Amino acid sequence: MKLYHVVALVAGLVLASLLPLILPKYYTFIFAVTMCFAIYALGYSIILGRTGLLSFGHALYLGVAAYTVAFLMRPEMGAFRIFSMELLLIIAIGTSALVGLGVGAICIRYTRIFFGLINLGFVMLWHSLLLKLYYVTGGTDGLPIYIPSLFGVTFSHEIFRTFIFYYYVLGIFAITTYIMWRIYNSPLGLALKAIRENSVRAEFVGIPIGRYRLAAYVISAIYAGIGGALWAPLNGHVSPDVSTWLTSGDVVLMNILGGMYTFTGPIVGAFIFYNLKVQIMHFTTYWSFILGISAIIFVLLFPGGVMGWVSKVMPKLVKKSYRQKA
Amino acid sequence: MGIQSDAKIGEKILQTEGLKKYFGEVRAVDHVDLEVSEGEILSIIGPNGSGKTTLLNLISNMIEPDAGRIFFYGRDVTKWPPSRLAKMGLVRSFQIVNLFDGLSVLDNMRAAVTSKLGRTSKPFTSLDRDKEVTRTSIELLELFKLSDKAETLAGDVPHGDRKVLDVALCFALNPKLILLDEPTSGVSTSEKRPVMQRIEEAVRKGGVTAVIVEHDMDIVFGYSDRIIAMHEGKILAEGKPQEIRENEEVRKVVTGGL
Amino acid sequence: MDTSTAVIIILNGLFYAFSLFLISIGLNMLYGLMRILNIAHGGLYAIGAFSTWALMNAATKAGYPIYVLWLCIPAGAFVVGLIGFFLEPTLFRRLYKLREEYSLLATFGLMLVFDDVLRMIFGGSPLSANQLYNWVGVETILGNAYPMYNFVIYVFAASVALGLWAFFYRTKMGRILRGTAQDREMSTCLGVNASILYTQTFFLTIFIVGLGGAIYLPATSAYSGMGFEPIVLSFAVMIIGGLGSLKGALVAASIIGLVRAFGIALIPELELAVVFLILIITLIFRPRGLFGKKFTREEK
Numbered sequence: 074m075k076l077y078h079v080v081a082l083v084a085g086l087v088l089a090s091l092l093p094l095i096l097p098k099y100y101t102f103i104f105a106v107t108m109c110f111a112i113y114a115l116g117y118s119i120i121l122g123r124t125g126l127l128s129f130g131h132a133l134y135l136g137v138a139a140y141t142v143a144f145l146m147r148p149e150m151g152a153f154r155i156f157s158m159e160l161l162l163i164i165a166i167g168t169s170a171l172v173g174l175g176v177g178a179i180c181i182r183y184t185r186i187f188f189g190l191i192n193l194g195f196v197m198l199w200h201s202l203l204l205k206l207y208y209v210t211g212g213t214d215g216l217p218i219y220i221p222s223l224f225g226v227t228f229s230h231e232i233f234r235t236f237i238f239y240y241y242v243l244g245i246f247a248i249t250t251y252i253m254w255r256i257y258n259s260p261l262g263l264a265l266k267a268i269r270e271n272s273v274r275a276e277f278v279g280i281p282i283g284r285y286r287l288a289a290y291v292i293s294a295i296y297a298g299i300g301g302a303l304w305a306p307l308n309g310h311v312s313p314d315v316s317t318w319l320t321s322g323d324v325v326l327m328n329i330l331g332g333m334y335t336f337t338g339p340i341v342g343a344f345i346f347y348n349l350k351v352q353i354m355h356f357t358t359y360w361s362f363i364l365g366i367s368a369i370i371f372v373l374l375f376p377g378g379v380m381g382w383v384s385k386v387m388p389k390l391v392k393k394s395y396r397q398k399a
Numbered sequence: 400m401g402i403q404s405d406a407k408i409g410e411k412i413l414q415t416e417g418l419k420k421y422f423g424e425v426r427a428v429d430h431v432d433l434e435v436s437e438g439e440i441l442s443i444i445g446p447n448g449s450g451k452t453t454l455l456n457l458i459s460n461m462i463e464p465d466a467g468r469i470f471f472y473g474r475d476v477t478k479w480p481p482s483r484l485a486k487m488g489l490v491r492s493f494q495i496v497n498l499f500d501g502l503s504v505l506d507n508m509r510a511a512v513t514s515k516l517g518r519t520s521k522p523f524t525s526l527d528r529d530k531e532v533t534r535t536s537i538e539l540l541e542l543f544k545l546s547d548k549a550e551t552l553a554g555d556v557p558h559g560d561r562k563v564l565d566v567a568l569c570f571a572l573n574p575k576l577i578l579l580d581e582p583t584s585g586v587s588t589s590e591k592r593p594v595m596q597r598i599e600e601a602v603r604k605g606g607v608t609a610v611i612v613e614h615d616m617d618i619v620f621g622y623s624d625r626i627i628a629m630h631e632g633k634i635l636a637e638g639k640p641q642e643i644r645e646n647e648e649v650r651k652v653v654t655g656g657l
Numbered sequence: 658m659d660t661s662t663a664v665i666i667i668l669n670g671l672f673y674a675f676s677l678f679l680i681s682i683g684l685n686m687l688y689g690l691m692r693i694l695n696i697a698h699g700g701l702y703a704i705g706a707f708s709t710w711a712l713m714n715a716a717t718k719a720g721y722p723i724y725v726l727w728l729c730i731p732a733g734a735f736v737v738g739l740i741g742f743f744l745e746p747t748l749f750r751r752l753y754k755l756r757e758e759y760s761l762l763a764t765f766g767l768m769l770v771f772d773d774v775l776r777m778i779f780g781g782s783p784l785s786a787n788q789l790y791n792w793v794g795v796e797t798i799l800g801n802a803y804p805m806y807n808f809v810i811y812v813f814a815a816s817v818a819l820g821l822w823a824f825f826y827r828t829k830m831g832r833i834l835r836g837t838a839q840d841r842e843m844s845t846c847l848g849v850n851a852s853i854l855y856t857q858t859f860f861l862t863i864f865i866v867g868l869g870g871a872i873y874l875p876a877t878s879a880y881s882g883m884g885f886e887p888i889v890l891s892f893a894v895m896i897i898g899g900l901g902s903l904k905g906a907l908v909a910a911s912i913i914g915l916v917r918a919f920g921i922a923l924i925p926e927l928e929l930a931v932v933f934l935i936l937i938i939t940l941i942f943r944p945r946g947l948f949g950k951k952f953t954r955e956e957k
Contacts, residue, residue, distance in 0.1 A: 129765075179941055202930055264514065277481050369770075372763040
């Protein structure tokens with residue numbers, strides 16, 4: 074990492090920390106939610122941009138994590154109710170990882186497009202189970218999410234949502250981003266790139282492609298789980314809408330929008346996408362239309378995404394894990 | 400980096416028994432028994448459709464045989480995945496160049512080297528700081544005279560160098576046996592000898608056993624210790640280059656009066 | 658469960674199965690030949706239904722006799738064909754060269770566009786045009802009343818299946834298509850002009866799916882979001898039946914249709930979940946599907 078990278082990072086962190094003090098409370102809330110999706114999108118990038126796997130069902134893990142949190146907080150749990158955010162996070166990570174392992178083990182055996190579709194099948198299965206087993210999951214009404222405690226301290230509803238939790242999420246966002254950075258620059262990161270570039274060759278160079286793809290998949294599931302677990306208390310409520318193939322498509326678009334082959338791309342993409350969505354939905358209910366047109370435009374005209382364009386214009390600033398279009 | 404093999408000279412390191420592969424009605428490989436000795440360069444020749452490439456694909460476990468078995472150092476490796484074979488020292492290059500086009504030449508090599516050194520399972524160590532990987536990769540590039548192209552993307556490098564890189568990646572794995580699938584195909588005539596030279600040097604230096612599938616008879620007769628001629632999925636003849644050159648049947652079918 | 662109920666359930670299952678077949682055969686051909694997974698195919702099916710509704714609605718209001726309504730069906734398909742005619746050079750042609758993941762995202766976007774545009778034009782409530790359905794009437798089968806219009810659909814679907822079979826196995830172009838789907842490199846060597854082939858295949862699939870949407874309308878209804886469910890199930894058909902297999906598409910569609918019908922009748926809570934379960938089981942035990950070819954290493 075160069076000096077200006079470090080400077081930019083520090084400046085960014087400082088700015089991010091000051092945000093709740095300058096902006097209206099509404100924006101603090103929005104940015105906190107955006108960071109959750111940024112974690113989700115960043116984790117997704119390890120399978121899409123890095124390993125070359127397109128999953129069309131990743132919202133499954135958002136849902137699994139969010140519903141896990143909701144479950145553990147239910148009044149029916151009685152004495153076993155868990156309010157500690159730390160504990161909730163750990164358990165949510167655990168369930169996402171387990172489901173990711175199970176689903177991934179099945180999907181990995183399949184070829185490229187089909188990989189995405191199998192994932193789609195799973196998220197639809199999950200969605201229909203959420204709807205049908207309404208006596209457990211609350212059906213279309215969903216389940217409420219209560220305010221968790223942070224490091225043992227409980228805050229009021231207002232302060233939690235619009236101030237304190239923002240910093241908590243920021244901290245986790247910083248940590249998860251750092252971890253992903255390490256993974257990208259590790260031998261495993263190179264192996265995943267190799268698998269993306271030429272999986273046959275990777276195999277003949279001794280890389281166990283199935284195992285590594287599964288590893289990348291589980292990592293992305295965990296990140297989605299973290300994002301989902303953090304999003305749940307912010308949203309205050311979880312419903313089957315969190316796991317549809319629309320929301321699964323969202324994260325793909327976030328990655329492509331921001332730039333599939335750069336490290337910061339997915340994060341930028343998440344920020345732009347989510348904020349745009351919030352703003353646009355104020356004007357029209359035809360968000361799908363706009364989303365659809367944007368997807369087509371990006372695929373045809375800007376496949377490198379925002380950061381891809383930046384890396385062309387300012388190559389020193391953004392390192393692109395370049396790939397020729399086959 | 401010293402490439403050494405543990406077996407004694409002359410030991411049979413690869414054997415196939417009754418290898419068969421059919422594509423529908425076509426008998427691509429029809430009951431092939433083959434033996435490869437330690438340290439030799441064996442070439443496989445034959446007209447198009449004789450089964451040479453299929454045989455290579457079978458031996459490297461790229462495709463599964465319909466019948467027969469493959470033994471590497473005496474172990475039955477017929478069902479092994481290629482990644483496991485590669486780690487054991489059986490590697491191959493590809494006729495249609497198979498590289499990581501979007502990565503630099505150096506990264507191509509580093510991918511192979513980290514795989515060999517067993518480091519790929521470490522997700523948190525920094526690749527750039529790993530001196531052994533970088534050193535080994537650079538040494539290998541030098542061995543194959545590719546160091547000046549280290550930072551170039553593999554997809555942008557000239558064809559002859561790409562073929563060499565394809566072979567060079569195999570060497571990163573400390574191979575005992577290397578299968579070369581038409582190493583000079585697509586290479587311009589003036590380039591063929593230099594390319595083959597670089598490969599042969601590395602092979603002899605490292606005491607690696609090589610099985611080469613080639614069409615170019617000059618190359619074949621110039622570099623092989625032993626030759627096998629195939630026809631219609633079966634072995635037609637085998638022997639030293641001179642014997643094969645004089646073999647009537649081989650002339651008729653393969654070399655066409657060379 | 659007595660025989661007569663079982664027969665009705667089977668008929669219902671086949672009814673649904675054929676709609677899946679009509680959609681998935683297009684998906685199969687498009688993917689097999691051009692490696693494009695057209696999620697928007699579900700949207701085209703929906704457009705077929707809505708256009709036909711609009712035409713039938715207008716025709717009925719204008720007071721045309723009932724046989725004119727029959728003409729609305731191919732007319733509705735024609736509308737879909739027109740849309741395809743517009744989309745092929747502008748969008749699809751550019752997708753042929755892209756990576757699969759990108760083209761998937763583009764067709765996904767297209768599907769979203771279709772869905773919202775239909776909602777903009779026709780609103781959110783379901784629309785039905787049952788005139789033909791009622792006109793053909795009801796007969797009693799084994800003691801249960803059964804709509805005869807469904808048999809119109811069966812005949813249609815069977816003709817499509819037969820027609821496609823004849824096309825793939827008996828005509829020169831069909832054989833080229835099959836061969837190209839199985840080995841594209843070889844086919845270009847043999848001098849097949851790929852892009853003309855692609856365009857012709859594209860229109861064939863558009864026509865089939867448009868006609869499918871049109872012919873099913875009198876028996877069901879056109880509603881917002883109607884393209885999504887059959888698309889996902891059509892993927893399942895494609896996977897379970899196997900890529901590039903006409904037989905597979907028929908068999909898989911029938912299986913899914915029947916399972917769904919029996920599921921709804923016996924265990925309503927699980928319905929779709931059962932179908933996805935079958936999909937998953939197929940993937941575990943036979944990833945290439947019932948009739949697909951084994952994947953080579955390169956395709957993984």
